[in-house]
Ligand SMILES: CC(=O)N[C@H]1[C@@H](OP(=O)(O)OP(=O)(O)OC[C@H]2O[C@@H](n3ccc(=O)[nH]c3=O)[C@H](O)[C@@H]2O)O[C@H](CO)[C@@H](O)[C@@H]1O[C@H](C)C(=O)N[C@@H](C)C(=O)N[C@H](CCC(=O)O)C(=O)O
């Protein structure tokens with residue numbers, strides 16, 4: 001990606017780590033003068049490398065990091081960790097080399113050590129995984145923690161937060177050198193509790209190694225990422241390692257999808273369960289009491305008569321399920337339920353960018369911009385919007401290029417079945433032909449609901465204008481996919497674009513304020 005790559009954050013100060021001591025601590029063979037070298041950072045990518053860094057040259061899917069060692073040196077790297085293949089590639093260079101086969105397997109530990117993130121000086125750490133709801137649950141966790149008086153940190157698909165400092169994210173879950181640098185910065189800024197969104201890819205690539213979570217949560221599992229994983233079983237198995245003793249102390253499992261039971265059965269750590277489904281046996285139950293475009297009220301009932309009443313400033317029963325999960329994770333971390341209940345009796349004070357975000361002003365049809373990009377996300381958001389809409393429901397969406405193409409037919413089917421007018425457009429085409437993606441979606445939507453009014457409109461700026469021009473007050477438009485994002489990936493270039501901005505502009509152009 002060539003443009004607008006967000007920066008990564010580091011602590012302002014790092015206690016230098018002597019390279020010889022580092023090599024001895026990890027029992028790594030070292031060539032060159034390690035005694036006189038001091039490390040002040042660690043990186044696996046020259047794009048993020050800073051002077052004083054240890055450069056970890058690792059094999060990747062496309063190339064080997066050792067091909068970038070000369071560049072790393074010119075940027076100020078003071079030592080290199082690499083494997084046998086890397087040593088063969090690098091030739092003769094005047095820099096201490098530490099040999100480590102499979103560097104990724106120990107990268108988290110190495111990074112935690114460099115930044116001094118050790119047991120005893122860490123904030124409370126919460127981790128959430130699942131197909132949908134990770135970002136939402138993490139934001140809700142952070143909000144409740146703030147309401148409980150904690151100083152908070154967050155890492156999510158949308159943003160990283162450090163005691164009020166906000167930056168846009170690159171990956172959902174950062175690689176461990178970035179993750180450990182973030183945690184060190186959080187410690188520096190007095191952060192006492194952190195909510196971390198953990199993707200399946202992060203677990204497969206050991207990006208959260210070097211962390212020990214106080215409580216982990218599982219939201220749900222449904223069709224997504226079947227380009228990275230062979231089938232749902234393999235995708236499930238990628239998520240399960242979060243619920244192991246080496247990674248976490250306790251867990252909370254949501255039983256709203258059938259895969260929850262697999263987590264309970266296979267978890268190595270003690271778990272409690274929660275559900276928002278009627279008739280499902282669980283330790284905690286969350287139920288919606290009111291739904292409006294602006295908020296969803298709920299009650300959460302747990303063991304020993306615990307009863308918590310609150311609301312989320314978001315539309316949809318799935319958001320109440322996420323809030324319930326966040327609250328139970330806090331209870332499992334030792335926060336008294338009565339204290340939580342008191343802190344959130346007036347509602348959870350969270351702003352979730354691009355999660356069913358209503359962008360309409362005082363007049364005009366309700367326009368919601370959402371980050372949902374899977375069939376299950378569509379199902380939930382369409383049903384939530386339908387419940388609060390008297391008029392017609394328009395849906396605007398496109399599908400990701402170069403990402404799991406197998407979910408496109410189901411996305412088109414769910415969208416067609418759940419709306420009254422469908423507008424198919426583009427999303428991130430990446431290196432795929434956007435017209436070909438649209439054709440698949442249109443064909444599948446037609447097959448699912450032959451009489452549905454379907455428009456194919458490209459680019460998305462025109463698609464949202466088409467939807468707004470057709471909608472009336474009382475109608476609703478759900479624009480699914482772009483959410484909080486401020487770019488579209490077109491042939492590897494991040495082209496600036498904001499769906500929320502485009503939607504507001506389209507409303508204004510039609511006279512709605
Ligand atoms: C498919 C995949 O996961 N790729 C990741 C992988 O890239 P790669 O193996 O292709 O790396 P490579 O290009 O072969 O390079 C090899 C090594 O040389 C280094 N290098 C490479 C080039 C250079 O100029 N300098 C340099 O130092 C690289 O940092 C790497 O260590 O290692 C890179 C370095 O960390 C990652 O950025 C990259 O994630 C890509 C960008 C990605 O998009 N990953 C997605 C699938 C992902 O992880 N998504 C999940 C969430 C999904 C969700 O929730 O929906 C996420 O957590 O974000």
Ligand SMILES: Nc1ncnc2c1ncn2[C@@H]1O[C@H](COP(=O)(O)OP(=O)(O)OP(=O)(O)O)[C@@H](O)[C@H]1O
Pocket residue numbers: 130131132133134135136137157172197199219220318319321322354355356370371372373376377378380381
């Ligand atoms: N509990 C839930 N069940 C089903 N769908 C949900 C749930 N929570 C959120 N969603 C839908 O999924 C979309 C993404 O939500 P969120 O960003 O919280 O999930 P995520 O797991 O972080 O996604 P990603 O992995 O893509 O970052 C939302 O915009 C909404 O459409």
